[in-house]
Amino acid sequence: MKPRPPTMRGKRRYILVRMDPPGLDLDGRELYYAISESLTDIFGDAGVARIQPSVVSCGEGYAIIRCTRSAEEKVIAGLATVAYIRERKVAIRSILTSGTLRSLRQHLDTLRDGQSFPERDVTFQKRPWISVRFRGTKVDLFEKGFKNQERLFLTEDDLEE
Amino acid sequence: MQYTDACVFPLPLGDSSLRRMAFEARELGFDSIVAAGVAGSVYRGIEIIGGTLIHAKETREVQAVLRKDTPQPSLPIVSAGGYSFNRAVIQAGWAKVIREIHTTPRNSFDHIISRMAADKQVAVDLDLSVLIQERGYMRQKVLQRYADLVSLQGRFDFPFTISSGARSILEMKSRRDMIALCGLFGLDREGALSALGNVSRIIHREKPVEVVA
Numbered sequence: 466m467k468p469r470p471p472t473m474r475g476k477r478r479y480i481l482v483r484m485d486p487p488g489l490d491l492d493g494r495e496l497y498y499a500i501s502e503s504l505t506d507i508f509g510d511a512g513v514a515r516i517q518p519s520v521v522s523c524g525e526g527y528a529i530i531r532c533t534r535s536a537e538e539k540v541i542a543g544l545a546t547v548a549y550i551r552e553r554k555v556a557i558r559s560i561l562t563s564g565t566l567r568s569l570r571q572h573l574d575t576l577r578d579g580q581s582f583p584e585r586d587v588t589f590q591k592r593p594w595i596s597v598r599f600r601g602t603k604v605d606l607f608e609k610g611f612k613n614q615e616r617l618f619l620t621e622d623d624l625e626e
Numbered sequence: 627m628q629y630t631d632a633c634v635f636p637l638p639l640g641d642s643s644l645r646r647m648a649f650e651a652r653e654l655g656f657d658s659i660v661a662a663g664v665a666g667s668v669y670r671g672i673e674i675i676g677g678t679l680i681h682a683k684e685t686r687e688v689q690a691v692l693r694k695d696t697p698q699p700s701l702p703i704v705s706a707g708g709y710s711f712n713r714a715v716i717q718a719g720w721a722k723v724i725r726e727i728h729t730t731p732r733n734s735f736d737h738i739i740s741r742m743a744a745d746k747q748v749a750v751d752l753d754l755s756v757l758i759q760e761r762g763y764m765r766q767k768v769l770q771r772y773a774d775l776v777s778l779q780g781r782f783d784f785p786f787t788i789s790s791g792a793r794s795i796l797e798m799k800s801r802r803d804m805i806a807l808c809g810l811f812g813l814d815r816e817g818a819l820s821a822l823g824n825v826s827r828i829i830h831r832e833k834p835v836e837v838v839a
Contacts, residue, residue: 602649
């Protein structure tokens with residue numbers, strides 16, 4: 466079968482997104498279901514059929530989402546309403562929209578810093594925590610324990626006080 | 627223009643410290659944030675504006691809160707109530723921002739109060755967190771209410787502010803996300819950007835010209 470010529474294919478837009486909190490390990494399928502559910506809630510089945518969302522790539526805290534041209538604002542709104550995936554609190558933040566994958570991948574190369582996240586034990590508000598440091602002066606605290614681990618988002622300045 | 631997230635709730639009301647929220651706000655494209663229950667300050671170039679949230683059923687409770695001595699001036703944000711409450715609060719100029727209008731009956735903010743809010747330059751806050759937390763019927767009601775406010779604003783030109791209502795950095799939204807979410811209820815890009823810049827305009831409001839001699 467001959468492939469359809471480019472001029473007869475539907476135009477697409479690609480959206481680069483960042484997934485927070487750092488260290489989140491999501492696969493493309495989970496992300497797709499979360500986005501699809503969120504978009505269906507807002508725009509309905511007919512709307513999602515027109516938007517045609519799909520996850521092109523996903524990993525290391527970033528993902529690329531594909532949609533039809535002129536539906537990118539709807540997808541960004543849908544991404545902004547995703548609050549939980551697998552009962553974990555997440556934020557999916559759109560960074561850049563482009564008509565080609567290549568430009569997004571070039572931008573993505575500048576964003577990935579490949580930093581490791583050093584951990585150490587700290588005491589905050591008279592309770593023991595494990596602190597994880599991220600880029601800049603960001604520090605996340607994980608409560609020590611087996612169940613219902615609380616997570617706090619602080620800065621180095623907060624810990625030094 | 628100074629872009630502001632008009633209401634966030636740092637520790638102990640949420641799970642993120644005020645500094646981390648300010649840090650995150652800068653990454654999300656904001657110049658300042660209004661934080662509930664804190665004093666104003668500046669952290670790494672982000673202006674933190676202290677906000678006083680007032681939940682009251684009667685106007686005298688609002689007065690009582692405003693009369694209390696506060697160490698630093700803060701932005702008075704009053705939760706909306708019934709028609710007469712909203713009218714009194716706006717008329718008296720006690721509130722600079724009215725929020726949670728979606729929780730009140732539809733007739734509690736009509737064309738008369740809209741004109742009054744425009745005259746007094748009292749802003750109406752559009753809290754985007756309810757659009758994210760609610761589903762189904764409740765979300766539809768909020769969208770309807772916000773769309774109604776947008777149509778009133780188009781007619782009477784009272785200021786809007788937009789807030790993420792975030793209790794965590796994960797609930798904070800970027801300018802880009804906020805503009806897209808505002809599109810759901812018919813507030814266009816220019817309107818949303820103008821609303822994001824309204825907090826600084828309200829705080830540094832120019833008084834009408836007075837003849838002094």
